[in-house]
Amino acid sequence: MPILQTDAGPDAPRCPSCNTPHHFECWLENGGCATYGCSEAPANEPKIVVASRSAVGSTPAYPAASLESALPCGPASRTIYMLLGLFLGAFGMHNFYAGRIARAISQLLVSCLTLLYGLPVAALWALGDVCFVSKDGKGRRML
16 A cells, blocks of 8 residues: 555545545545545455446336326315314415415414414414315315
8 A cells, every 4th residue: 555645634645646635544444545547446346337228228117206206196185175174274284285385384374473373363264275275286176
């Protein structure tokens, strides 16, 4: 193993080939430089080879997941929406369920930031939601 040259004292050893600074413990644990392609990198370590897509000959079996695929497929249930609105509506739980996040946060803030003095206002707001709102946050009719 070559002798390390340091510019900043014993805490910042540098690789003699690529001049990359390393922690002393990291240099000892790796058995050399940890920079990929450096001549001081340990030769006995297995390297990971990534094949190109054309070499494999097929596309991945599972496409990259998106946020839309992680969400439930169908619209929200009207019954659950009404029950949440009646029992926890003053805190906006029914709107969190239906995907109306901005409205839910507004109801939660009205209730909590007024030290529950705004609870009757938020409860009336929730009762109005339960009676008149029939679509979820994506505009689909609740079943």
